[in-house]
Amino acid sequence: MSDINSQNSLELQAYEAMYRARCFDDTTIALQRQGAVAGYASARGQEAAQCAVAGSLGPTDIIFPSYRQPGAALVMGVRPVELWRFHGRQAYCPWNWKQRRFFAYCIPVGSQLSHAVGWAVARRRLGAEDVSVVFFGDGSSSQGEVHEAMNLAGVLNAPTVFVCENNGWAISMPTCHQTAASTLHVRAFGYGFGGARVDGNDPMAVRHSTETAIRKARAGFGPTLIELVTHRLGGHTTSDNPALYRDEIAVEQWTARDPVPVLRRRLLAAGCTSEAVGEIEGRVDAQLRADTEIFLKEIHPGD
Amino acid sequence: MLADESVLLLGEDIGRLGGVFRVTRGLRDRFGAGRVVDTPLSEAGIVGWAIGEALAGMRPIVEIQFDGFVLPALNQIIGHLAKMPSRLGYQTELPVVVRLPFGGRIRAAEFHSESPETLFAHSPELTVVAASRPETAGALLKSVVAAGQPTIFLEPKREYYRTRVEHSAIKAAVNHRICELVREGTDATLFAYGPTVSLALEAAAQLEGQGISCLVVDLVSIAPLDIESIGNFARRTGRVTALTEGVERCSIASEVVSLVSRMAFESLVAPPVVIASPNRPPPPPNFEDEYFPSVARVCEAIVRQCHG
Numbered sequence: 001m002s003d004i005n006s007q008n009s010l011e012l013q014a015y016e017a018m019y020r021a022r023c024f025d026d027t028t029i030a031l032q033r034q035g036a037v038a039g040y041a042s043a044r045g046q047e048a049a050q051c052a053v054a055g056s057l058g059p060t061d062i063i064f065p066s067y068r069q070p071g072a073a074l075v076m077g078v079r080p081v082e083l084w085r086f087h088g089r090q091a092y093c094p095w096n097w098k099q100r101r102f103f104a105y106c107i108p109v110g111s112q113l114s115h116a117v118g119w120a121v122a123r124r125r126l127g128a129e130d131v132s133v134v135f136f137g138d139g140s141s142s143q144g145e146v147h148e149a150m151n152l153a154g155v156l157n158a159p160t161v162f163v164c165e166n167n168g169w170a171i172s173m174p175t176c177h178q179t180a181a182s183t184l185h186v187r188a189f190g191y192g193f194g195g196a197r198v199d200g201n202d203p204m205a206v207r208h209s210t211e212t213a214i215r216k217a218r219a220g221f222g223p224t225l226i227e228l229v230t231h232r233l234g235g236h237t238t239s240d241n242p243a244l245y246r247d248e249i250a251v252e253q254w255t256a257r258d259p260v261p262v263l264r265r266r267l268l269a270a271g272c273t274s275e276a277v278g279e280i281e282g283r284v285d286a287q288l289r290a291d292t293e294i295f296l297k298e299i300h301p302g303d
Numbered sequence: 304m305l306a307d308e309s310v311l312l313l314g315e316d317i318g319r320l321g322g323v324f325r326v327t328r329g330l331r332d333r334f335g336a337g338r339v340v341d342t343p344l345s346e347a348g349i350v351g352w353a354i355g356e357a358l359a360g361m362r363p364i365v366e367i368q369f370d371g372f373v374l375p376a377l378n379q380i381i382g383h384l385a386k387m388p389s390r391l392g393y394q395t396e397l398p399v400v401v402r403l404p405f406g407g408r409i410r411a412a413e414f415h416s417e418s419p420e421t422l423f424a425h426s427p428e429l430t431v432v433a434a435s436r437p438e439t440a441g442a443l444l445k446s447v448v449a450a451g452q453p454t455i456f457l458e459p460k461r462e463y464y465r466t467r468v469e470h471s472a473i474k475a476a477v478n479h480r481i482c483e484l485v486r487e488g489t490d491a492t493l494f495a496y497g498p499t500v501s502l503a504l505e506a507a508a509q510l511e512g513q514g515i516s517c518l519v520v521d522l523v524s525i526a527p528l529d530i531e532s533i534g535n536f537a538r539r540t541g542r543v544t545a546l547t548e549g550v551e552r553c554s555i556a557s558e559v560v561s562l563v564s565r566m567a568f569e570s571l572v573a574p575p576v577v578i579a580s581p582n583r584p585p586p587p588p589n590f591e592d593e594y595f596p597s598v599a600r601v602c603e604a605i606v607r608q609c610h611g
Contacts, residue, residue, distance in 0.1 A: 092390040103358070104390055108382050114348045115383075118355020125337065126359070145378065148348030155343055 007204075008270055012280070014203040015263050017051035020284045021071035022260045024080055025234075027288055028070070028087060032238040036299060037087040041068040045201075045233030048259035049165050050135075051075050052206035053228075056214055057101070057133060064116040064134040067105040068165075072135065076102040080291040081298070088299065110136055110143030113162065117153045120160045120217075131217045133161045133210070139170020141184050150225065154191035159217035161210065162188075162225040165200065167232035168254075172245035188225035200228030201259040233258065304334055307362060310448065311338045313349055314366030314402075323368055324404060324463045346372055350379035353399045354387070362398040362448065370405040370460075371414025377422065384453040385426040398451035400444075404460040405433075406498035406548050408595050410588035411460075417585065418549030420497075423455045424526035424558070430454040431526040432479045435500035437468045442477040443523070450479070457525070459498035480524050482532040488518030491542040491605050494533065494559050496522040499546035499578075499596060506601035513602075515609055525555055530562060537563045541572035542608050548595055551579035573608045 025044050031037045043050060050071030054063060063072055070083055078095045085094035086105060093104035106112035116134035123130040140146060141164055153160050164184050168175055181187065188195030198209045206228060213224035231254035235242045242248070267277055304310045312327060318341035321328030331339040342349050346367060353363040367373045373380070380401065387397050407416025423431045430452045434440035440458060447454050477483075485500060486507050495503040500521045507517035520536050522528065537543045543563050545556035560575040578596045586594050 091392065093392060097391070097395075104387075108378055111347075111351060111378055111382065114351025114379070115355040115358065117348075118352035118357075119359045120355070121352070122356040122359035122361045125361075132355075144375075145347050145351065148345045149351065151343060152345060152348045152352055 008267070008272065010207070011204065011263065011267060011270070012272065012276070014048070014052060014055065014207070015267060015277070016280045016284065017055060017075050018047040018071070018203065018260050018263060019281055020074055020288070021047040021051055023284055023288045024070055024074060024083070027080075027292060028084065029234075029238060031084065031292070031295075032087070036296065037084055038089045039238050040087045041237045042232075042234035043068050043070050045231045045254065045258060046165055046167055047071045048203040048263070049200035049206055049228040049230045052203040053133060053135075053163055053210045056207055056210035058131065058214065058218070060101075060128065061131045061133060061214065062101040062103065062119065064103045064112045064119070064132060065105055066109060066112060066135050066137060066140060067107055068137070069135050073100075073102055076100050078102055080288060081295045084295045109140040110146040112136070113146055113149030114152065117149050117156065117158045117160050120158045121156050124159055129159075129218050131159045131161060131214050133163060133214070135163050135165060137170065138164065138166040138168070138175045138178055138184060139173060141187070142178055150187070150191045150223070153223040154193050157220070157222040159220070160223045161213045161217055162223060163210070164225065164227045165230060166227050167230050169232045169236070169246070171236040171240065172242075174246075183227060185225055185227035191223075193223045193225070195225040195227065197227045197229065200230030201257055201262070203259065203263065230259075231257075304330070304338065309360060310362045310364065311340065311356070312364050312366065313340050313342050313353055315342055315344055315349075315368050317341060317366050322366065324460065326458075326463070327366070346376040347379050350376040350384070350399075350401065353401075354379065354383055354397065357397045357399045358395070362451065364400045364402060364448065366402045368404075369415050370403055370417035370419055373401075373403055373419055376401075380429070380455070381422065381426045385429045388428055388453065396451055397453050398448070400447055400454045400456055402444075402456045402458060404463070405457045406459045406461055407585055407591060408461055408498065408548075409464070410591065413585070413587075416591070418547065418580075420455070420457055420525055420555055421549060421553055424555060425553075427526070428453070429526060430524075431457070432523060433457040433459070433497040433525050434462075435459060435495075435497055435521050435523075436462055437465055438472045439474045439477050439483070442474045443479050446477055446479040457497055461498050462501070477523075480529065482529045482536065483521040483523055484518070484536070485521050486517065486519035488516040488540065490516045490540055490609055491544060492518045492520065492536050492540045493544050493546060493601075493605075494520050494522055494536070494556070495546040496525060496555065498548050502596060502598060502601060503546055505598045506605065509598060509602050510605055513606065515605060517605065522555075522559070528559065528562065530566070533559060533562060534566045537567045538570040541570050542605075543571065543575040544578060544601070544605060544608065545575070546578045546596060546601065547580075549579060550582050551577055552582045554579050573611070576604050576608055578604060
């Protein structure tokens with residue numbers, strides 16, 4: 001038997017969330033290829049970033065997503081069926097956002113940041129200690145509304161954590177063509193607050209930086225911009241063909257750093273038994289299979 | 304603001320300055336800088352901020368300083384405010400009111416004499432309401448805020464310059480969902496809103512002298528239009544003219560005429576008329592008299608409509 005210390009236990013929790021996010025991703029792509037959902041923006045490769053951020057929230061904090069945060073959604077308690085109803089184009093917000101503390105997906109990229117700021121400012125004014133965490137991408141960071149929201153957050157000292165998932169791509173645009181800025185996190189200083197650039201594929205590093213930023217916001221010290229450096233291993237959406245614009249050999253370098261198998265190897269190396277890991281995987285697989293059946297019955301009631 | 308602590312004001316220069324038109328003068332002293340918030344120069348950000356406030360339970364009233372400067376906020380207004388109620392399955396209240404001075408004939412700079420109301424009217428499910436005069440504007444705004452729907456509240460800036468308002472004429476309560484009959488008449492129906500209401504009344508007074516009796520209706524609710532009242536007032540005379548300061552193409556006036564033609568065709572005794580600005584941007588102030596609708600143009604059109 002191996003000792004499971006607290007770091008291990010956090011990593012096991014992280015692995016369960018990340019493995020669930022990966023299975024959901026694979027399942028959803030399969031559902032799309034079968035015509036069960038219309039389209040899907042995969043977050044393959046971004047599981048550590050999203051799950052660790054979501055896992056850092058307090059019980060009254062909230063996430064304002066963009067549209068590529070299935071890992072975060074699942075951690076917040078959004079059910080796979082509810083996400084599939086979105087991707088199946090049945091409803092724009094099939095989940096109870098207030099209950100899940102996970103707002104509706106936002107299609108006009110970057111326009112969700114000011115919502116997160118306004119929400120947090122309102123809650124602070126009402127005497128609450130809630131923090132809003134808002135996701136956006138490297139592509140979105142070029143939008144003017146992102147600048148406006150961050151400027152407002154700075155001057156209002158808003159309890160908002162800005163999480164930029166820099167996954168290297170905005171459809172076919174690599175980040176180096178998106179901006180001449182050396183990093184995205186440096187922009188925070190332009191708004192009067194601090195920024196951090198973090199290995200987005202290291203769940204513990206992401207968790208640490210997010211918890212620090214949330215704690216800081218909750219204590220009244222205002223916003224933080226966290227740039228999570230990760231990679232979009234899949235296409236922009238299931239309608240995309242990345243082979244047309246990127247060199248898949250280069251992507252292989254990032255595949256070698258795929259956070260899900262990397263964490264799995266790390267857990268085993270740290271002394272977790274393969275039975276323990278297998279138990280997690282089996283449970284998650286079974287849950288997702290059950291969810292898939294529910295969803296398929298929903299859309300094919302006659303079968 | 305007295306009645307409901309969750310009402311707060313956001314806008315540029317609304318606090319210390321009291322607003323460039325002094326509409327919010329004194330409110331900061333009375334309610335504090337926390338409820339009458341001077342914002343940075345950031346229309347899109349401000350409207351998005353207001354949406355966030357509303358999601359957290361507040362009832363924000365946003366002031367956009369001038370009609371022409373609402374354009375940067377359209378992504379938030381049309382992309383989010385209009386769509387969020389349905390996007391969220393009508394389970395979430397979004398009590399955001401955006402106040403907007405609009406209209407021209409005040410010899411203002413470019414972007415200060417616009418009529419963007421069509422953009423909002425064409426974005427369901429925004430409510431769009433146009434005040435026409437100080438006597439009813441306050442009660443109208445109260446009605447709108449109480450309704451708690453995403454609303455664009457248009458204020459004809461020409462009316463800010465009125466120097467005399469009879470205290471007894473100030474209405475205590477107005478329903479923002481329905482037309483207001485502002486002048487009885489029998490020969491011709493004039494539908495107006497915002498700055499064209501006073502224009503229509505001036506024209507009606509002149510036409511009385513020429514033996515033409517005009518019924519003047521303040522539309523009040525631009526979106527949704529009070530279809531029932533519009534139909535009834537159209538049928539009363541069979542001669543319909545719709546006025547707007549906006550350009551003619553796709554204007555609210557065109558929409559009213561379209562509605563009347565479809566609903567009350569049999570009652571019409573003459574082709575309906577649209578009085579609007581020509582299809583080009585507002586010109587420099589020296590040329591605005593030729594551009595915006597005038598009393599003379601309205602009278603000429605009504606006379607032609609009545610006498611064939």
